[in-house]
Amino acid sequence: xxxxxxxxxxxxxxxxxxxxxxxxxxxxxxxxxxxxxxxxxxxxxxxxxxxxxxxxxxxxxxxxxxxxxxxxxxxxxxxxxxxxxxxxxxxxxxxxxxxxxxxxxxxxxxxxxxxxxxxxxxxxxxxxxxxxxxxxxxxxxxxxxxxxxxxxxxxxxxxxxxxxxxxxxxxxxxxxxxxxxxxxxxxxxxxxxxxxxxxxxxxxxxxxxxxxxxxxxxxxxxxxxxxxxxxxxxxxxxxxxxxxxxxxxxxxxxxxxxxxxxxxxxxxxxxxxxxxxxxxxxxxxxxxxxxxxxxxxxxxxxxxxxxxxxxxxxxxxxxxxxxxxxxxx
Amino acid sequence: xxxxxxxxxxxxxxxxxxxxxxxxxxxxxxxxxxxxxxxxxxxxxxxxxxxxxxxxxxxxxxxxxxxxxxxxxxxxxxxxxxxxxxxxxxxxxxxxxxxxxxxxxxxxxxxxxxxxxxxxxxxxxxxxxxxxxxxxxxxxxxxxxxxxxxxxxxxxxxxxxxxxxxxxxxxxxxxxxxxxxxxxxxxxxxxxxxxxxxxxxxxxxxxxxxxxxxxxxxxxxxxxxxxxxxxxxxxxxxxxxxxxxxxxxxxxxxxxxxxxxxxxxxxxxxxxxxxxxxxxxxxxxxxxxxxxxxxxxxxxxxxxxxxxxxxxxxxxxxxxxxxxxxxxx
DNA sequence: CGGTTTCGTGTAACCGGTTACATAAAAAAT
DNA sequence: ATTTTTTATGTAACCGGTTACACGAAACCG
Numbered sequence: 001x002x003x004x005x006x007x008x009x010x011x012x013x014x015x016x017x018x019x020x021x022x023x024x025x026x027x028x029x030x031x032x033x034x035x036x037x038x039x040x041x042x043x044x045x046x047x048x049x050x051x052x053x054x055x056x057x058x059x060x061x062x063x064x065x066x067x068x069x070x071x072x073x074x075x076x077x078x079x080x081x082x083x084x085x086x087x088x089x090x091x092x093x094x095x096x097x098x099x100x101x102x103x104x105x106x107x108x109x110x111x112x113x114x115x116x117x118x119x120x121x122x123x124x125x126x127x128x129x130x131x132x133x134x135x136x137x138x139x140x141x142x143x144x145x146x147x148x149x150x151x152x153x154x155x156x157x158x159x160x161x162x163x164x165x166x167x168x169x170x171x172x173x174x175x176x177x178x179x180x181x182x183x184x185x186x187x188x189x190x191x192x193x194x195x196x197x198x199x200x201x202x203x204x205x206x207x208x209x210x211x212x213x214x215x216x217x218x219x220x221x222x223x224x225x226x227x228x229x230x231x232x233x234x235x236x237x238x239x240x241x242x243x244x245x246x247x248x249x250x251x252x253x254x255x256x257x258x259x260x261x262x263x264x265x266x267x268x269x270x271x272x273x274x275x276x277x278x279x280x281x282x283x284x285x286x287x288x289x290x291x292x293x294x295x296x297x298x299x300x301x302x303x304x305x306x307x308x309x310x311x312x313x314x315x316x317x318x319x320x321x322x323x324x325x326x327x328x329x
Numbered sequence: 330x331x332x333x334x335x336x337x338x339x340x341x342x343x344x345x346x347x348x349x350x351x352x353x354x355x356x357x358x359x360x361x362x363x364x365x366x367x368x369x370x371x372x373x374x375x376x377x378x379x380x381x382x383x384x385x386x387x388x389x390x391x392x393x394x395x396x397x398x399x400x401x402x403x404x405x406x407x408x409x410x411x412x413x414x415x416x417x418x419x420x421x422x423x424x425x426x427x428x429x430x431x432x433x434x435x436x437x438x439x440x441x442x443x444x445x446x447x448x449x450x451x452x453x454x455x456x457x458x459x460x461x462x463x464x465x466x467x468x469x470x471x472x473x474x475x476x477x478x479x480x481x482x483x484x485x486x487x488x489x490x491x492x493x494x495x496x497x498x499x500x501x502x503x504x505x506x507x508x509x510x511x512x513x514x515x516x517x518x519x520x521x522x523x524x525x526x527x528x529x530x531x532x533x534x535x536x537x538x539x540x541x542x543x544x545x546x547x548x549x550x551x552x553x554x555x556x557x558x559x560x561x562x563x564x565x566x567x568x569x570x571x572x573x574x575x576x577x578x579x580x581x582x583x584x585x586x587x588x589x590x591x592x593x594x595x596x597x598x599x600x601x602x603x604x605x606x607x608x609x610x611x612x613x614x615x616x617x618x619x620x621x622x623x624x625x626x627x628x629x630x631x632x633x634x635x636x637x638x639x640x641x642x643x644x645x646x647x648x649x650x651x652x653x654x655x656x657x658x
Numbered sequence: 659c660g661g662t663t664t665c666g667t668g669t670a671a672c673c674g675g676t677t678a679c680a681t682a683a684a685a686a687a688t
Numbered sequence: 689a690t691t692t693t694t695t696a697t698g699t700a701a702c703c704g705g706t707t708a709c710a711c712g713a714a715a716c717c718g
Contacts, residue, residue: 001464003674014698019676026677027695049442050388051674054379055703061422061443069411070404072598079399082425091439093390094423096411110420113378114390135330214602243602250604269401270599273543273572275579332704343668348706355707356665380704384673 002043011039022047053115062296063093063111065104065121067143071212072240072268073285074122077141080289081120088297090117099124112136118296124182137299141292142283143184144309149299151292151310153283155185158314159192162235162263162281165316167200169323171233171261174204175224179237180211186237189265189281193235209237217244225252232260239264239271239280246274246321262321276320288312331372340368351376382444391625392422392440394433394450396472400541401569401597402614403451406470409618410449417626419446428453441465447625453511466628470621471612472513473638478628480621480639482612484514487643488521491564491592491610494645496529498652500562500590503533504553508566509540515566518594518610522564538566546573554581561589568593568600568609575603575650591650605649617641 004022008015013032020026021036028036039045053059062085066074082092093116095107104124111119118137123145131138131148144150166174176193179186197204205228209220217236221244224231236242242264246256254260256276264271267282291310298305333351337344342361349355350365357365368374382388391414395403411421422445424436433453440448447465451472460467460477473479495503505522508515526533534557538549546565550573553560565571571593575585583589585605593600596611620639627634 004676005674015675016677016699017697020697023676027697029696032696046438046442048383048444048674049439050379050383050444051703052676053703054377054383054674054705055676057703059379064423068408069398070408070598072401072404075399075401075404079397079425082398082423086424092423094393094407094411094421095415096408109375110378113375115377115379247602247604269399270602273576273599273603275576275604333706334704344705345669345707346667349667352706356667358666361666377704380673381706382673383675383704384706386673 001048002045004045004047006043007036007039007045010043011036057115059115059117060090061093061114061116062090062293063095063107063116063119063121065095065097065107065111065119067099067122067124068096069094072270073142073238073266073283076269076285077122077289077292080286080291081141081293082289084290084293085297090293090297097121097124118300120292120296137296139292139296139299141288145184149295149305149308151288151295151312152185153288153312153314155188155314156192156195158265158281158283159189159194159235160196161192161314161316162189162265163193163196163200165279165318165322166233166235166261166263167196167202169233169257169261169325172202173228173231174202174233174235175228175231176204176206176235177220177237177241178206178208179241180209183212186212189237205231209241212238212240214240214244217241218248221245221248225249234260234262236262236264239266239268239278242278242280242321243270243274246276246278257321257323261323267317271317272319279319279322280317282315282317284312284314330377331374333374333376335372336365336368336374339372340365386444388444388446389419390422390443390445391419391622392424392436392445392448392450394424394426394436394440394448396428396451396453397425398423401599402471402567402595402612405598405614406451406618406621409615409620410470410622411618413619413622414626419622419626426450426453446629449621449625466625468621468625468628470617474513478624478634478637480617480624480641481514482617482641482643484517484643485521485524487594487610487612488518488523488564489525490521490643490645491518491594492522492525492529494608494647494651495562495564495590495592496525496531498562498586498590498654501531502557502560503531503562503564504557504560505533505535505564506549506566506570507535507537508570509538512541515541518566534560538570541567541569543569543573546570547577550574550577554578563589563591565591565593568595568597568607571607571609571650572599572603575605575607586650586652590652596646600646601648608648608651609646611644611646613641613643 004015004018007018018036020028021033064081097104120139120141122141122143140148140150142152144152178190207224234245236245242262246262249260264278264280267280271278271280333344333347336347347365349357350362393410426433448467449470451470452474469477469479471481473481507519536553563574565574571591575591578589593607593609596609600607600609
């Protein structure tokens with residue numbers, strides 16, 4: 001690998017001059033510039049970013065920390081982040097935290113030791129963590145503790161919409177799954193749906209669930225249908241759980257959506273591929289990733305921020321696990 | 330951020346001694362060691378990895394380049410890679426190449442400039458790229474050009490199994506989808522299935538398809554059922570395509586698996602969640618990721634390698650888009 | 659007890675960039 | 689023609705670690 005000194009020697013100038021050409025700073029005579037550029041070309045030189053980073057205390061790296069990339073919701077986020085960073089010449093260092101505070105801390109440390117310019121993360125221990133006063137900018141994505149810059153979908157409104165839509169489409173005995181206590185978005189959804197159901201004329205049943213796992217959800221589904229056989233509408237805490245319920249319902253021979261409506265949350269890619277395709281409350285995951293990257297970049301460049309907490313809109317995606325709405329609305 | 334010199338001052342020793350304590354090299358008196366450790370504790374010091382990396386020309390970073398993390402096959406690979414690297418104290422720098430040679434090159438460059446110790450990638454331009462003699466170790470994963478260290482599933486055998494199983498389960502008029510020309514695993518599967526079909530007694534029809542996209546596949550499916558209405562067994566080029574076909578078949582009211590059997594490839598997480606769940610040829614994606622990481626680490630540490638090209642076994646995952654096999658086999 | 663060997667520690671060069679500062683030549687201003 | 693300003697370039701310190709080398713003290717040895 002050629003160094004800046006090699007280039008300087010070939011071009012017959014000092015390293016400072018080469019550096020000036022590289023960074024387009026200070027004065028360089030046009031002829032000199034050409035010679036340097038030729039030398040660079042000839043040696044196939046490209047600057048050592050590590051050396052740069054050491055001197056400047058900066059880099060072009062951003063740390064991204066997600067609970068688990070194999071959870072189908074997260075790749076979209078990651079992709080959004082990457083695409084936006086890429087546009088601005090930044091790159092991604094990535095880790096899975098597994099909702100494990102220790103791993104999380106370990107990664108944050110590693111990131112810092114490597115001069116990342118900022119961190120985007122979906123936090124785990126909701127509430128507990130407070131990263132105000134952290135030496136580098138941090139943006140929380142999806143799972144967001146209070147008081148820090150964040151990008152998240154409007155879970156409460158999502159819950160409301162889910163309840164509203166399922167009622168509007170004629171469910172009379174709704175089941176609402178509560179979702180994990182420690183996951184903020186799950187609780188927001190729950191609160192929104194609860195609010196709407198409370199103000200409605202339908203009976204409803206709240207079932208406590210404490211994970212987003214497909215396995216667990218399959219069991220709850222069985223339990224649910226045993227306990228509350230005549231429920232005719234289920235609001236699941238996310239699409240994975242909704243899928244498990246859909247499965248169990250089909251296995252039991254329930255007609256969907258005529259006999260039972262199901263609404264999920266997230267709109268993960270597979271939701272549209274189920275049979276019947278799942279109606280759900282969509283989070284704009286890709287855009288949330290982009291937005292988080294944008295916010296972080298602004299923080300890094302110390303640009304004026306009009307909104308440190310970006311709430312993204314959710315939408316109802318009507319597919320075939322809900323009925324067509326009555327003409328009378 | 331405290332530096333090694335701060336620590337040295339507090340401990341009343343030279344930086345060299347601190348460095349010796351840090352790296353457990355050379356002689357350090359036990360008492361001195363304690364003092365240094367205390368100073369480290371007191372200052373909450375952790376070494377600057379960038380400075381280390383600059384001097385040693387090494388790092389603990391590995392570059393991972395995948396076509397698109399939102400493609401459901403890849404997160405598993407990524408996770409496998411990450412978990413294995415993590416165990417050995419290495420970390421991941423990640424990029425999406427979008428099957429775009431330029432992006433790919435750009436990333437490889439960025440990786441190099443940042444002293445990554447090795448690269449794991451799913452290559453795009455099959456065949457064209459040759460990275461022998463590359464200055465740092467490189468392992469190809471899933472999409473593998475010849476002659477370089479690689480980890481991949483046995484696509485040919487997978488194709489054979491798929492054909493064998495679908496025939497064994499009674500399909501008489503099989504359709505085989507060819508899959509994209511430029512994606513090596515797709516061609517391997519195709520060749521394997523073709524071989525087995527050719528040696529069999531069933532009629533079959535080969536349909537050219539040139540992408541793994543769900544959208545495209547939905548169209549081909551429509552075409553397929555129009556042209557070849559009485560096909561009773563379809564071997565898709567991967568699970569996404571199989572899903573599209575399943576969809577279209579259900580829409581047309583085909584009874585599955587009685588009237589039509591479908592086999593996919595990959596066993597992406599959603600395949601088991603479809604209704605009916607998809608029978609498929611499973612690639613051990615997570616393990617492939619792990620294996621690639623292991624191979625790369627060996628290459629980096631210049632350990633003896635017994636196998637530079639690791640072929641992973643595929644298995645038939647029997648779900649409900651294929652019939653139970655006849656008792657007579 | 660003098661000569662080796664083993665310990666223990668410090669000084670300073672080095673990794674490959676960036677940049678403050680010095681200096682000189684060229685151009686512009688007086 | 690002299691002074692001032694602008695342009696052009698080089699020297700060397702610096703970022704924060706690691707390590708070759710030097711040197712003195714302690715331990716070992718016959």
